[in-house]
Amino acid sequence: MSARAETWLWITQRGAGLILAFAVTLHIATIIYAVHRGLSATAILGRTQGNVAWLVFYIIFAVAAAIHGGIGLRTIIRETTSWRGASLEAAVAAFVVLGALAGCRAAAALFA
């Protein structure tokens, strides 16, 4: 992969990490709030169902996590194994797409 492509992967992973810093903070804050208030699953779904703001937030969160994790996984694989080339890029791309889809599906389940 070219130096330019590698650099853009690095920029993308850092950008996704920046989004995650805010998303994880908000996510943990809502967990603490829900636990302290003793909210039931029904009460939580009552707040998220039909709420476009939560849907958008969790979709962004899920996609950022998949991108950040996928590029990081690629780096770890390249540093710890001899796996290189198109098969690695395809596997990592599949990991990112499947991770993002699974996350979006979960966000949709909270919304619908």
Next chain:
Amino acid sequence: MAATLHVSVWRGAAEGELVVYDVPARPSQTVLDVVTFIQRRLDPTLSYRFACRVGMCGSCAMTVNGVARWTCRTHIDKVAQSGAVEIRPLANLPVIKDLAVDMTAFFEKWARAKGHYKPPAQPPADFVRVPPKTVERQAADEAIECIGCAVCYASCEVVAWNPDYLGPAALNRAWSLVNDVRDAGNDERLRAVAGDAGCHACHSHQACTLRCPKQLSPSASIAGLKRATLRAALRGKL
């Protein structure tokens, strides 16, 4: 301190063994003094490398008790409190024999990182004045004192994981040139230092900065290259 030092020295190349020599302890003795005593008095077949003996040439670096150091500037009583010390060649470089490593890959990476000054197509008519207070000059100053001893390179985990990685010394050199306002080779240089064999492979463990005998910070230089390559990528110049 013990009257006699028990010094374990690597003998061989990639394959070899530690051989223990007994060396008389002396005041203000350096690790290089100990190695020299072994070669001159106990075993003349021992191979090692040194030149200036005063921390200027950068040729006597070895692994002392698991840590890369200049042997000429390391007093033995600092590293051998119990009277025993282990001396091996630098890590991350092929061993030629005993304590001498092959530095070829290390210096080839300086060349790959475009670690040389590139003059502009039209040379200036007069001397270029670089005011000492400018940001670029001060950034270059912080990186420019490297003498190429390879202590940082031997201490870097990323070099061990990824043999193609340019390493802290070559990237530090590139950063000093990125800040050289006279230089005309930065587009090419930033392309050379970007990517998984360049600055983006650095995990910022900072072993290079911790071990640098000149108290330089290759980690800061690499962070600077990451910023510079980011700007170049956003401008479409990478």
